[in-house]
Amino acid sequence: MLRMSTLFLRTLREDPADAEVPSHRLLVRAGLVRRVAPGIFSWLPLGYLVYRNVERIVREEMDAAGFQEVHFPALLPREPYEVTGRWTEYGDTLLRLHDRKGGDYLLGPTHEEMFTLLVKGEYSSYKDLPLVIYQIQTKYRDEARPRAGILRGREFVMKDSYSFDIDDEGLQRSYDRHREAYIKTFDRLGLEYVIVSAMSGAMGGSASEEFLAPCESGEDTFVRSEGGYAANVEAVVTVAPEPIALEGLPAAHVEDTPDTPTIETLVAVANAEHPHPDRPWTAADTLKNVVLRLDYPDGTSRPLIIGLPGDREVDMKRLEAQVAPAVPSPFEEDDFTKHPELVKGYIGPQVLGKESPSGIEYLVDPRVVPGTAWITGANEPGRHVFDLVCGRDFTFDGTIEAAEVRDGDPAPDGSGPLHSARGIEIGHIFQLGRKYAEALDLKVLDVNGKSRVVTMGSYGIGVSRAVAAIAEQHHDDKGLIWPREVAPADVHIVATGKDPAVFSTAEELALALEDAGLRVLYDDRKASPGVKFNDSELLGVPTIVVVGKRLVDGMVEIKDRASGQREEVPVAAAVAEVLKACGR
């Protein structure tokens, strides 16, 4: 039993000045965590109880799935990370240190290398596969800007598992097993979450999904529809309209449009001087051609032009995900000088494409389909072409998902309009493929005695982050409201008043409930009722029992923290009623 008279706990009446998001404010106010340095926190007794419950649930579900737990050091040597290139690739985010001999070490941000090497040292046959091993480990990332308290720290606890399979089918099975285990885990944690497909970019195009806990404080933006579609913004697929038959479409015609270097000025001039027969022109009638430079890791670079409806901006994150490993950057004056055929502000697709004289690759938004007619640059200053029809008057080299996704855009699966939302990444499952196995030479012999590179998956759950995510999703203006399984206790007994009978009854009740198998937090302090009630609401134990003034009538009160509902029950029935309230 936890007695508040001796519990190491100090709640704060006021919000800490440096806390912004609800989980940070409440975890500090309720005395569950304390900051020791930016992005580094200590867990105090009640907080550590919650943390351990989360960790326990994660571990139970991993074990239930048949995965095996190991434990690596957090302090790691440089060499394995040198081999995979991450010693340098990870950059400043990698927390490095030296031992007394000047040797390079790091505090592990993630452990792909160590797992791969461990398996390499032990296994050498396909008969040993599949294998999944995991650990629950403190990880370190020297974040440029830790923020939001526990949500994004420099030290945090992650469950990371790794699967090892001989072939792609095996990898898919290991991936699916993790997906199932994660669903069970997050359900038990009481987290609302969505599973979004994530871009794995240039990492080989393999499957990757993120588990996001929707909440205001989330750092990841995703979109979802009423009908259940959810995806990372980077992964959203644009719904393309049906192509239009080319017959009978008006012929293209070039018009003078002086001083119209922007879409706004163009639309204004078009409406004033070349009005549409039936309706006003809008930005969506124009085809904007955005010029970019792609820089490749090998040092080469080349231009790329993206054609998209004039009412859309290029979303840099989506673009980067599409062109990786190349890095896009704006086209500079110098670049324009090298390409005199590009007339700044008046670029049109007639001169673009790999097959054209310019040879510049031209990719369009999926909304630009054959038969659509556009107002676009005529490749000379002050002139635009109207009714330029895709597939008749110009061609393109391919499509690209680089345009911004807007609220109201249709979901690709037809499940309704998309709305953007924010979420906390609480889990990520990822088919790594053979990248690490190849780099570290993890091979096994197959049935034919041939050496084959193992294929891997990596799967993470932010354990400490999940505590904060739960707090984000389960609180009100009075404090925390823990889901039962992660709560620091099942029942919080509040004794009010100074009547010795109150305290003796409360004590007996606490002992009886503990005997019945409940985890009991008992407020036996000599504090005023207001203090105790407020603390009980701040701490967020799901069931609260008040033993106080109604005891003279032989009654105690049972409150449900989440709903606020309360009922009075006779003392004699209290144990049974509390057990019922706790779902026992």
Add this chain to the structure above:
RNA sequence: CGGGGCGUAGCGUAGUGGCUAGCGCGCUUGCUUUGGGAGCAAGAGAUCGUGGGUUCGAGUCCCGCCGCCCCGACCA
């Protein structure tokens, strides 16, 4: 790394060059009080982030440094 804000007691804060740095919470002691962060009284607790400068005099003005928070960039 860019932009903005802030460093005064454990926490939250006031203090626009002039007396002994003020208040609330929390803490200690005593008495009273006990169904919504109690009352009275008496206390303890601060090198005002740090180094330098200006001044008769600096928490207050100037410069450097350090640290923290927020937005952005970054983020397996």
